[in-house]
Amino acid sequence: MEKVVINESNYNVKKARILRTKEMTPQEKLFEIALEGRMSLDHEPGQFIMLSVFGVGEAPLSVSSSPAVRGSFDICVRAVGKVTSALHRLEAGDEVGIRGPYGKGFPIRILEGNDLLIVAGGLGIAPLRSLIKHVLYNRRDFGKVHILLGCKTPSDMLFVDELDLWNKRMDVYYECTVDRAAPDWAGHVGLITTLLPGVHLKPERTFAIVVGPPIMYKFVIKELLAKNIPERQILISLERHMKCGMGKCGRCQIQGLYVCQDGPVFNYADIKNMSEAL
Numbered sequence: 147m148e149k150v151v152i153n154e155s156n157y158n159v160k161k162a163r164i165l166r167t168k169e170m171t172p173q174e175k176l177f178e179i180a181l182e183g184r185m186s187l188d189h190e191p192g193q194f195i196m197l198s199v200f201g202v203g204e205a206p207l208s209v210s211s212s213p214a215v216r217g218s219f220d221i222c223v224r225a226v227g228k229v230t231s232a233l234h235r236l237e238a239g240d241e242v243g244i245r246g247p248y249g250k251g252f253p254i255r256i257l258e259g260n261d262l263l264i265v266a267g268g269l270g271i272a273p274l275r276s277l278i279k280h281v282l283y284n285r286r287d288f289g290k291v292h293i294l295l296g297c298k299t300p301s302d303m304l305f306v307d308e309l310d311l312w313n314k315r316m317d318v319y320y321e322c323t324v325d326r327a328a329p330d331w332a333g334h335v336g337l338i339t340t341l342l343p344g345v346h347l348k349p350e351r352t353f354a355i356v357v358g359p360p361i362m363y364k365f366v367i368k369e370l371l372a373k374n375i376p377e378r379q380i381l382i383s384l385e386r387h388m389k390c391g392m393g394k395c396g397r398c399q400i401q402g403l404y405v406c407q408d409g410p411v412f413n414y415a416d417i418k419n420m421s422e423a424l
């Protein structure tokens with residue numbers, strides 16, 4: 147696999163400031179962040195940054211905004227531990243440190259001209275929002291676009307306003323489902339795999355892009371293979387504990403692959419025989 151060239155500037159922590167925060171659910175917040183001097187991050191959809199909360203630590207986080215937005219970028223963060231909870235306590239005006247962007251994102255040039263089946267489970271929408279925004283901004287470069295979204299309950303749904311806009315578009319097939327309904331929920335109820343039979347696609351020209359919790363991959367991939375989507379056209383993003391984020395420490399290694407550098411986006415054919423990957 148092609149290795150990312152590391153130079154010293156990749157390792158520098160850049161100063162950045164939180165411009166805006168938005169509570170999306172009790173566990174997840176959206177942060178709009180600007181690098182010092184309003185430098186652009188220049189990320190590709192699917193790449194991640196290492197974010198430092200000074201005095202606490204660093205965490206890998208996917209960039210959630212479109213690459214077309216210059217001068218600031220978004221991350222959507224679930225508070226699960228030390229760094230992410232400390233980040234949730236910060237406000238607009240507070241400083242953070244940023245390294246990156248790192249990793250291989252979604253292969254945009256390869257996706258162009260093809261149909262896309264985007265499958266997002268829970269927080270998987272965070273990196274996929276960057277891809278979806280890019281695709282919708284450059285809509286003519288892609289064939290049919292299907293977006294399937296699943297989450298536990300309606301109140302866990304992220305980016306609700308944007309989902310509504312995607313739902314209204316005539317050039318996107320959009321469906322969402324929840325595992326458990328609420329009294330005012332009139333939509334689909336069931337696991338995300340229950341949405342797949344409703345999708346009619348041409349497997350030879352479809353790329354399936356799946357991001358969600360590890361348990362989801364097994365079941366979704368089984369359905370995609372049953373729809374005859376070639377293994378190389380099934381793309382997933384892996385999450386592993388990381389330290390350096392740039393192929394130096396080995397923390398994220400799975401059987402010789404560095405998730406931070408060879409991924410986090412992989413095609414299924416490359417990892418299907420790695421027992422520790424899925």
Ligand SMILES: Cc1cc2nc3c(=O)[nH]c(=O)nc-3n(C[C@H](O)[C@H](O)[C@H](O)COP(=O)(O)OP(=O)(O)OC[C@H]3O[C@@H](n4cnc5c(N)ncnc54)[C@H](O)[C@@H]3O)c2cc1C
Nearest residue numbers: 205206207208222223224226227228229230272385386387
């Ligand atoms: C490439 C990549 C992109 C990510 N993108 C996002 C994102 O967009 N939004 C988001 O909220 N989170 C994302 N994560 C997960 C995020 O990095 C972890 O939740 C975070 O590092 C936890 O740090 P902490 O100090 O808050 O938690 P800790 O106090 O270190 O740990 C709390 C719990 O989280 C688990 N954990 C810690 N790091 C990871 C990890 N990397 N993967 C899985 N479990 C972990 C620990 O085992 C522990 O159970 C991403 C991870 C990777 C590798």
Ligand code: FES
Nearest residue numbers: 389391395396406
């Ligand atoms: S996190 Fe250090 S090698 Fe991947």
